[in-house]
Amino acid sequence: MTQSSGLDEFFTEGAPVADTKAPVVDHISEMWDKRRFEAKLVNPANRRKLSVIIVGTGLAGASAAATLGEAGYHVTSFCYQDSPRRAHSIAAQGGINAAKNYRNDGDSIYRLFYDTVKGGDYRSRESNVYRLAQTSVEIIDQCVAQGVPFAREYGGLLDNRSFGGVQVSRTFYARGQTGQQLLIGAYQALERQIAAGAVKMHTRHEMLEVVVVDGKARGVVVRDLKTGEISTHLADAVVLASGGYGNVFYLSTNAMGCNVTATWRAHKKGAYFANPCYTQIHPTCIPVSGDYQSKLTLMSESLRNDGRIWVPKAHEDDRDPREIPEDERDYYLERIYPAFGNLVPRDIASRAAKNVCDERRGVGPGGLGVYLDFADAIERMGRATVEAKYGNLFDMYARITGENPYETPMRIYPAVHYTMGGLWVDYDLQSSIPGLFVTGEANFSDHGANRLGASALMQGLADGYFVLPNTINDYLAAGPFTKVDESDPAVLEARQQVEERIAKFLSIKGTRTVDSFHKELGHVMWDYCGMERSEEGLRKAISRIRELKKEFWEDVLVTGEGMELNQSLERAGRVADFLELGELMCIDALHRQESCGGHFRAESQTEEGEALRHDDEFAYVAAWEHGDSGPVLHKEDLVYNYVELKQRSYK
Amino acid sequence: MKINLRVWRQKNPEIDGKMVDYQLDDVSEDMSFLEMLDVLNESLSVSGEEPVAFDHDCREGICGSCGVVINGIAHGPEVTTTCQLHMRSFADGDTIDVEPWRSGSFPVVKDLVVDRxxxxxxxxxxxxxxxxxxxxxxxxxxxxxxxxxxxxxxxxxxxxxxxxxxxxxxxxxxxxxxxxxxxxxxxxxxxxxxxxxxxxxxxxxxxxxxxxxxxxxxxxxxxxxxxxxxxxxxxxxxxxxxxxxxxx
CATH class of the missing domain: 1.10.1060.10 (Alpha-helical ferredoxin)
Structure with a gap:
């Protein structure tokens, strides 16, 4: 198994790529200190002469904008929503990890680092993950100081809970709305800087192109979604905090507007896209109910702390779950993984659900669901306690399904939730385009092939509050860079590209709506690049996506005009980019002839059906460069000096 | 179920808006209210008409993007966000009025979209x-x-x-x-x-x-x-x- 086995038609291999920013140290724990010390500083008076553009106002964007504004830089921030407070970080439910060891249960920075590398199935970079674990501690302090109302105990101290994939309680939470509370904290810090004049905010603006001048990222082209006006904004550096690309699957737990356009446009201008096939399929979502379905709703993974997951032992058992006796139920996670039980990592829980459904033991419409049962928890803790802990989630479930989860078990099924892949960045979070930095879900850096629960909020805030503000100075210290003129050919070209694309969408006047293309792409991705991938399926997917892309550019129907609020036009641009991304995801999945984390290749499994990695061949980051004649693969070797590479076991 | 809609249409802030009638014949009670509007918009698009603009994003009731006045009540008959309202709250044959938030401090941008x-x-x-x-x-x-x-x-x-x-x-x-x-x-x-x-x-x-x-x-x-x-x-x-x- 080598990647040259008949895959030459899909890509070529280029020179390896390496992170040159992480300093050489005696022990990994000294690395971040050393980098902060070695990074060039910008004195406060000079910061006023430097400008930074930040795209996106989720945890990673709002925190960076607020912090860089506080530091004295001129910040310009963009979001497509009507307020920065609405970015999709707001929907994260469960919690945020931090190695505080407030529970005195053996936690430490090293253990959080270890758990994250292991949870990522040994496909993340040790240096970045260690720094994430170190920074986690400061995040909680910062958020509490902002007035984030974390859950507390009667003594007034912060409460913690445990989460999938770990054996300590290190997750801080605010009922089932942790993302909302953290984002409101970051949003308020951002609004404070807007009021102070340090940040200029543009809501309802979508970034459609990055401006690269003399090899450096120097600005963006954006469209005002209210008026349709196209404008160019120039700066000394650009930060993309534009989130993940799970909506390539059409149905996902992402917000409807989440898209890949900002990062994809940057990719086409030279930024490497790393590990695009690493997708997280979250095990606890409300199953699909019909064709009209527009999105999937996540039920926090914290439910697995007290809920028990099961299916009937018999095939196609359509009895009322309450009438199925104990001995005819299969609590399959507890059976297969006795050490972790219902708390195995997300990728394992999701695939196990798929397997029992493939065995025709699934429940609900189409047999695509498993039970998540709180009957035992209600008996053990009482209904009031369950309600206090999970009430809002139960209410949401009841509203969506019309069923009462206090009385009948919930039905859950896996859904696309998070994308570990993203733009390649070095230790400074700088992409392969100098001056273009990438934070949060938009980059690839910390979660390897699978993200642990409660780690996305941690990474978004680590990047935005603490990492970027201590690395971007190293780049900006060489500035202010030569002023770029609006009439610079590179600026005019970027703007022209945007205008031509919009004119093209509006001129096709075909017969198929944007949504119909998006839905079809989503089906192809889910069937062939979802929970299980095979060479045969991926080849099929690539050829279908290519046909679909051609059809899209010939037959898409975009209503309305360019110079107005036009949601059909907005979606057309996003779907056009998803079509290109989808193809790269399938090529990445095809080339990675191993199973790791969320990427399960049917051809690479153990006798028990568990994911089988091939560390000798695939212990690298696949960083893809956009090429006119197909993608070019640059490998970054992953070296593990601290965590021993092991086949993951949660048994 | 069959639903008769009367929806506020307003091309931009400068032009006066009006209520426009639409009929949907095949609405499932498991659809969310916004999914019902999606179905309307797909059919409008195919027939060359402009879809109804409305704000929405997470569709989980947490981002606060969505919100319309339904039959005179903000977010409609249930105490929830518009995205979490499901069509099972309505009956076959119902006529539903859909309007943007009404407030001088929330000027209409287009159709059901307002500036908050x-x-x-x-x-x-x-x-x-x-x-x-x-x-x-x-x-x-x-x-x-x-x-x-x-x-x-x-x-x-x-x-x-x-x-x-x-x-x-x-x-x-x-x-x-x-x-x-x-x-x-x-x-x-x-x-x-x-x-x-x-x-x-x-x-x-x-x-x-x-x-x-x-x-x-x-x-x-x-x-x-x-x-x-x-x-x-x-x-x-x-x-x-x-x-x-x-x-x-």
Whole structure:
């Protein structure tokens, strides 16, 4: 198994790529200190002469904008929503990890680092993950100081809970709305800087192109979604905090507007896209109910702390779950993984659900669901306690399904939730385009092939509050860079590209709506690049996506005009980019002839059906460069000096 | 089921809008209200008409993007966000009026989309704790009684959707403002700026043209997050105290 086995038609291999920013140290724990010390500083008076553009106002964007504004830089921030407070970080439910060891249960920075590398199935970079674990501690302090109302105990101290994939309680939470509370904290810090004049905010603006001048990222082209006006904004550096690309699957737990356009446009201008096939399929979502379905709703993974997951032992058992006796139920996670039980990592829980459904033991419409049962928890803790802990989630479930989860078990099924892949960045979070930095879900850096629960909020805030503000100075210290003129050919070209694309969408006047293309792409991705991938399926997917892309550019129907609020036009641009991304995801999945984390290749499994990695061949980051004649693969070797590479076991 | 819709259509702020009738013949009761509008929009697009513009994003009831007046009630007949309202709340053959939030301080952008940037400006006027990144003490340095933390959380669940304004006969945004005053005012971290916060935010509220509060309570009845009316009493108390201390 080598990647040259008949895959030459899909890509070529280029020179390896390496992170040159992480300093050489005696022990990994000294690395971040050393980098902060070695990074060039910008004195406060000079910061006023430097400008930074930040795209996106989720945890990673709002925190960076607020912090860089506080530091004295001129910040310009963009979001497509009507307020920065609405970015999709707001929907994260469960919690945020931090190695505080407030529970005195053996936690430490090293253990959080270890758990994250292991949870990522040994496909993340040790240096970045260690720094994430170190920074986690400061995040909680910062958020509490902002007035984030974390859950507390009667003594007034912060409460913690445990989460999938770990054996300590290190997750801080605010009922089932942790993302909302953290984002409101970051949003308020951002609004404070807007009021102070340090940040200029543009809501309802979508970034459609990055401006690269003399090899450096120097600005963006954006469209005002209210008026349709196209404008160019120039700066000394650009930060993309534009989130993940799970909506390539059409149905996902992402917000409807989440898209890949900002990062994809940057990719086409030279930024490497790393590990695009690493997708997280979250095990606890409300199953699909019909064709009209527009999105999937996540039920926090914290439910697995007290809920028990099961299916009937018999095939196609359509009895009322309450009438199925104990001995005819299969609590399959507890059976297969006795050490972790219902708390195995997300990728394992999701695939196990798929397997029992493939065995025709699934429940609900189409047999695509498993039970998540709180009957035992209600008996053990009482209904009031369950309600206090999970009430809002139960209410949401009841509203969506019309069923009462206090009385009948919930039905859950896996859904696309998070994308570990993203733009390649070095230790400074700088992409392969100098001056273009990438934070949060938009980059690839910390979660390897699978993200642990409660780690996305941690990474978004680590990047935005603490990492970027201590690395971007190293780049900006060489500035202010030569002023770029609006009439610079590179600026005019970027703007022209945007205008031509919009004119093209509006001129096709075909017969198929944007949504119909998006839905079809989503089906192809889910069937062939979802929970299980095979060479045969991926080849099929690539050829279908290519046909679909051609059809899209010939037959898409975009209503309305360019110079107005036009949601059909907005979606057309996003779907056009998803079509290109989808193809790269399938090529990445095809080339990675191993199973790791969320990427399960049917051809690479153990006798028990568990994911089988091939560390000798695939212990690298696949960083893809956009090429006119197909993608070019640059490998970054992953070296593990601290965590021993092991086949993951949660048994 | 069959649904008759009457939807507010307005091409842009300069042009007068009007209610337009549409009929949908095959609506499933498991659809969300917004999915029903998606179905309408797909059919409008295919027949070459412009789809209805409406704000929406997370469709989980938490981002606060969506919100329309349904049969005269902000977010419709259930106490929830528009995205979490399902068609099982309606009957076959129903006629449903769909309008944007109605408030002078939320001007219509297009169809059902309104401009709520006034809410951001109210937050800018003091709805924060000044805690620059990196200055925080250890999270356990200041214990917070659970009761206070829980009540602060209850107020902090406001999603900024604007239903309170749409529901209020005075067009007041006092519930939105009071939710933030209460959230931060109950926590030790919010104390140093408590007086300046309430004065600043209320001034901005008034400057945006929102109406005054006369304690009618329509806001809290329409609030998808159940922000209680007594947050407004708390705001009034804080405001009077701050004014008496001469913090204005």
């Amino acid at each position: 940037s006034s809410f951001d400006r109210i937050i800018q006027a003091g709805g924060y704790v000044s805690a620059p990144t990196g200055t925080a003490p250890d999270a356990h340095a200041t214990p917070v009684p659970k009761k206070d933390a829980d009540h602060a959380f209850d107020a902090a669940t406001c999603i900024g959707c604007g239903a309170c304004v749409a529901a209020c006969p005075n067009g007041s945004a006092m519930l939105f403002t009071a939710a933030k005053i209460t959230h931060l005012g109950l926590l030790p971290q919010g104390q140093p700026e408590r007086d300046s916060r309430v004065i600043g935010m209320v001034d901005q509220h008034d400057a945006e043209g929102f109406g005054g509060c006369t304690q009618i309570g329509e806001c809290t009845a329409a609030c998808p997050k159940g922000i209680p009316l007594h947050t407004i009493s708390r705001l009034n108390k804080d405001l009077l105290g701050a004014l008496a201390r001469g913090e204005g």
